[in-house]
Amino acid sequence: MKRFPPMTAAALLFALPAAAQEARTWANPVDVDYKYNFEQTHQGISYRTGADPVIVLHRDRYFLFQTLADGYWTSGNLVDWTYVQPDKWPFEGHVAPAAASDGERLYLMQSAFEPRPLLVSEHPETGRWDWHIRILPPVPGAVSRGEEGSFGEGGLPEGRLPPGPWDPGLFIDDDGRWYLYWGSSNVYPIYGAEIDPTPPVRFVSDPVALGRLDPERHGWERFGEDHAGGLPDGTPIRPYIEGAWMTKHGGRYYLQYGAPGTEYNAYANGVWVSDSPLGPFEYADYNPVSYKPGGFVEGAGHGSTFQDRYGNWWNTGTPWIGHNWRFERRIAMFPGGFTPDGEMHFTSRFGDYPQRIPTGPVADPESLFTGWFPLSYKVEATASSTRGDFTPDQAVDEKPRTFWVADHNAPGETLTLDLGGMKRVHAVQVNYADHESGVYAERPDIRTRFRILWSRDGQDWRVFADLSGSERDRPNAYVEGETPVDARFIRYEHGEVAAANLAIADLRVFGTTDGVAPETPxxxxxxxxxxxxxxxxxxxxxxxxxxxxxxxxxxxxxxxxxxxxxxxxxxxxxxxxxxxxxxxxxxxxxxxxxxxxxxxxxxxxxxxxxxx
Structure with a gap:
């Protein structure tokens, strides 16, 4: 076991560990052990990533499914997530999965270009799944994969559909009828159909085209950074539509979709609204319903909408990291709800700062904000060592694609922040970067270990959080102190990280200061x-x-x-x-x-x- 350098007796006397405690607050990106993915298209570089999150409340527990995790997570409070490795798992790295609960059983399917299984479990927290059906029926009218290209771009014969269902969404209506929605393309629309879930499962209706993008009228549907319309070099790109998800509220049906593309800060969720699960749907002129183009966490598209056990509404999405390649991402949650006349909305106001976890119904989603701000923003940062141009100041700039790299990935390396004066510190978030990492997909010992220390004078150091014995990988570790501390200096002390290099995108210190709030601009x-x-x-x-x-x-x-x-x-x-x-x-x-x-x-x- 790797050991940390010893602390002084005085420091040990005043240690304040963030021990195992009931979760009170959390912060985006969601703190789960994002799994390493190996992408052949990126020259053998590994990186942790998460995308296309689906959260379902089933038997009073939450289950989180995402792209390329080879498993899933479960939680009792939406904060403390435990990874579940299934005992039977026919999905070879499922992408953009669909999940739905009927109250007794949880159903799960993967994105596919051809018929694939549908799994079922009464108690998925155990990792045990059964076949609901080994092979779903083919989508009526869909061409086979490979056949599509023979017709040219967007040139399928009338009545034919692209291969699928890719990016599926499952919906069980109040009357027990099932619906399947799918689609991911910058050419084709979102489709939907009613299905009979009784094995062997069949399509009850023919697929219906339910909606397309209209970027000529909807500014947020334009592709690129801040909806520039294309790539940074000016190359235009037609926007993508994907991530179908159905929500019913007040007798109306809200068909959610993600657009215009996951690669930039402008990824968002919108909805079409109808009185019927298969439409016709009307575009909601208040779109997008979940949107976060600025801050450390950028992007809110392609996710799910769900209610927690208290009836509060949440929307999940896919923020953009984009360092190793454009599809490097994380997961975020945003609270929201519906206005009395049915307008769906989710708030990203202070959406990457610490939030309180609800313990009951919440009338105003914005009231969940703790009032803690990043005390670390552009403060003086020093490190025990630095490699090349990856200097410590890049770990305090609130930008996920810049980072500090230590000269050695070794226990005892430190990153120290001078907050510029005494500040009240409540929580710290350590956001690691995967810089020039090797391939880690098969390693069983991936874990993150560190301590967070605090000091008033830069000499006498005390413990704020101790994860030196952690067995989890926590690339976006968020720790709240048992009590807030008045500190001027915060230090990250390294223990272990699975990546080839110790790289930190941002060491975010959250808290408050005395004084008066700014004037109204x-x-x-x-x-x-x-x-x-x-x-x-x-x-x-x-x-x-x-x-x-x-x-x-x-x-x-x-x-x-x-x-x-x-x-x-x-x-x-x-x-x-x-x-x-x-x-x-x-x-x-x-x-x-x-x-x-x-x-x-x-x-x-x-x-x-x-x-x-």
């Missing part, structure tokens, strides 16, 4: 000649760490948020380009400033009318 908004765009000009205020630009379809429905830090906005000339609007829809905009001392009151909402 003012803003001006100009709708572009292209109605999908708006320019938001913010008047800077002193002592602001950053701003939340908020907008929505009514003054009391500012459900969309773009978080931007003070210095980043200054580099943009104190203006933010919002390119996620729907043509023909009126909007209201407001802005608030925040700092570790608090959040300002929001500015008075400004109406931005659409041209008629």
């Amino acid at each position: 003012s803003l001006r908004v100009e709708r572009g000649s292209d109605q999908r765009n708006a320019t938001v000009r913010v008047e800077p205020v002193s002592d602001a760490l950053g701003y939340n630009v908020r907008w929505g379809t009514a003054p009391d429905r500012l459900f969309q948020t773009y978080q931007v830090y003070f210095d980043d906005l200054r580099e943009m000339g104190d203006r933010l380009e919002v390119r996620a609007l729907n043509a023909g829809v009126d909007y209201w905009f407001a802005v608030e400033a925040f700092s570790p001392a608090g959040v300002s009151a929001p500015s008075h909402p400004v109406r931005v009318a659409a041209r008629r």
Whole structure:
């Protein structure tokens, strides 16, 4: 066993370990042991990743399924997740799985281009699954994989469908009838059909095309960074639609879809709404329903919508990491709900800062925010060693694609932050990066070990969190102290990480400071000649760490948020380009400033009318 350097007697006397305790708070990215994937297309580089999350509440436990995990996770509280390795697992690295519970049994299927199994389990926490059916029937009218290309791009004969079902979604209605939804393409739509789940399972209806993207009218459906319309070099790309998921609320059906592509910060979820599970569906003009283009966690697309055991609504999504290659991702959850007239919404306001876990029904999802801010943002950082240009300052910039790399991946390496003064520290999140890693897919001993130390003077160090005996891999480890501490210095002390190198994308220290919240900033908004765009000009205020630009379809429905830090906005000339609007829809905009001392009151909402 690797050992840590000894601490002083005084430090041991005042140790405050974050011991095994009932979870109180959590932070995105979700803290699970994301599994290493080996992608032949990326020259043999391993990296941890998670994507396309499905969370289902089954027999009062939560189950999380994702892409390429060779298993799944279970939790009793949505915070502490335990990995389950199934005893029978015919899925060779399932992608974008579908799951549904009928209350007694949990059903699971994988994405496929040809008929594949449907599994069932009454108690999936045990890892035991049975065959519901070994081979699902083929999708009526679907061509076989490989045959599709012979017709040219988007040129399938009338009445024929692409291979599938890829990116499936299972839905069991209140009357017990089953529906299957699927599709992942920048050519084809989302499809749906009713199925009879009684073995051998059959399609009750022919597949129906339910919806397509319309990026010419829906700004958020445009591909690329901040919906630029294509790649950074200007190459245009048609946006992708995928991630079908059905939610029923108030007698109406909300068919969720992800767009415009997982590779950039603008990945989001939208919905079409209908009175029938197979439509016709109408586009919701308040889309997207889950959106997070700014901050450390970027992206909210392709996930699921579920209720927790208290009836609170959540939406899951796929944030973008994109260091090793463009499909390197994580998992996020955002709370939300429905307005009295049925508008679906989820909040990403402070969506990558610590949140309280509900212990009962929550009337206002935004009330789950703890009020803890990143005290670590661009503070002075020093390290025991550094490799090349991967300097310590890159571990405090709130950017997931920059990182510090130690010269050696060895116990005792340290990364120390000077918070610039005494601050009240509540929690720390260690976000590792996989830099030039080898292939780890078959290793059984992948684990993450470290300690977090704190000090008032940089001399006498005490323990805030001790994971030196951990057997888990925690690439986005979040630890809350048993009690908050008043500290000026925070130190990461390394124990073990599976990657070839010790690399930390961000050591995020969350807490508060004394003082007064920033003043309310003012803003001006100009709708572009292209109605999908708006320019938001913010008047800077002193002592602001950053701003939340908020907008929505009514003054009391500012459900969309773009978080931007003070210095980043200054580099943009104190203006933010919002390119996620729907043509023909009126909007209201407001802005608030925040700092570790608090959040300002929001500015008075400004109406931005659409041209008629």
